[in-house]
Amino acid sequence: MSDVVEWPAPPDDFGDPSDADLIRLLLVEDDDGDAMLVAEHLEDAGLSVQTARARTLTDAVDRLDVDCVLLDLGLPDAHGMDALRTLLEAGAPAVVVLTGRTDTDSGLQAVAAGAQDYLVKGEVDGALLGRSIRYAVQRRQLQAADRELDRSRIQAEETVRFERALLPRPAIDDTRLEVLVGYRAGRAGVLGGDFYDVVQLADGSVLALVGDVCGHGPDEAALGAVLRTAWRTLVLAETPVDELFPLLERVLISERGRPEIFTTASMIRVAPDRRSVDLYLAGHPVPLLLGEAGAPSTLLPTEQRGRALGIPLTGDWDAAHLDLGDRWRLMMYTDGVLEATIAGRGSQRIGKEGLLTVVDEALAAAPTDLVEVVLREVRALHGGELVDDTAVVVLGWDGAVAQ
Incomplete structure (x- = not known):
């Protein structure tokens, strides 16, 4: 059972820590109707998810301690790819763009800019949204693991070069x-x-x-x-x-x-x-x-x-x-x-x-x-x-x- 709630600030306890499959989700959406629709889709998807909502990009930037962000590209304080780039530069985790824009170019630009997926609101159901969120989180985790592995490998190589120099x-x-x-x-x-x-x-x-x-x-x-x-x-x-x-x-x-x-x-x-x-x-x-x-x-x-x-x-x-x-x-x-x-x-x-x-x-x-x-x-x-x-x-x- 998913629940879309709005918090004035991120809670100290974000979800049930006993649920190993819990996905912490941030919905960045200023339209109440669209937010309600997302809640219904998440309920249909059967995900173990705890959702927080931000109405503006400014609010979202301060609430990125989550596993995935659902981002609408039309916000009161940001539009289009600028919103996505700002979130990614602020350290956003997996980002799934969920927007009313139907043009293919926007989707390609979003993925090229760093989004894990691009979904059109009118073409989404619970199964598609749930699958996109799960895959986005998993891909992001794999990317983070790969980066950490690369970082460890580079550090090991630098250590070897340093020790050989001694x-x-x-x-x-x-x-x-x-x-x-x-x-x-x-x-x-x-x-x-x-x-x-x-x-x-x-x-x-x-x-x-x-x-x-x-x-x-x-x-x-x-x-x-x-x-x-x-x-x-x-x-x-x-x-x-x-x-x-x-x-x-x-x-x-x-x-x-x-x-x-x-x-x-x-x-x-x-x-x-x-x-x-x-x-x-x-x-x-x-x-x-x-x-x-x-x-x-x-x-x-x-x-x-x-x-x-x-x-x-x-x-x-x-x-x-x-x-x-x-x-x-x-x-x-x-x-x-x-x-x-x-x-x-x-x-x-x-x-x-x-x-x-x-x-x-x-x-x-x-x-x-x-x-x-x-x-x-x-x-x-x-x-x-x-x-x-x-x-x-x-x-x-x-x-x-x-x-």
């Missing part, structure tokens, strides 16, 4: 130094809380960093991007290497959202002659010294292990100096490759021994991109995409080739 490109002039990087975000995105960077200094030495912000999600990803950017900025400002971790910790404490957030990191300084490295550890896994000529890969030999950044404990980050000779390859990584579980073995993780096995098998195959092969094999062991962020950096030097 992933660094190694700033290396020495083309003889091997530099391979790989990155996978555990979250639904490109960027995670892990980070990496490689920069060559003015004296010819090379600094490499991998780090891991504890936790997962967009906040950790943002913090990781901040720390990576801060590190590169400090490096380019020629900050002494021994001061990088203390300053990075200050940035972390300043930018983190919660006091329990900490970051682990490892940093390597490759000497200008490429024969030795200085290793700095802040609660992070020890890099690998990759095997050559069939020799097994091992952890870099070091006893220097500083605390994680952001943990309120005493302790500095002292460097471990390691002589590597004329030929070597190092792999720095975050714990995403260690903590990945092995498919079919419950909670068993790959761990350091498993990673060493993966790396040696990859080295035996002599791939062109060792990092990608290692990440692929770790994912295969896990049985799918990794749930934790992962960053891997390989540095290599062959003195014989370099000469």
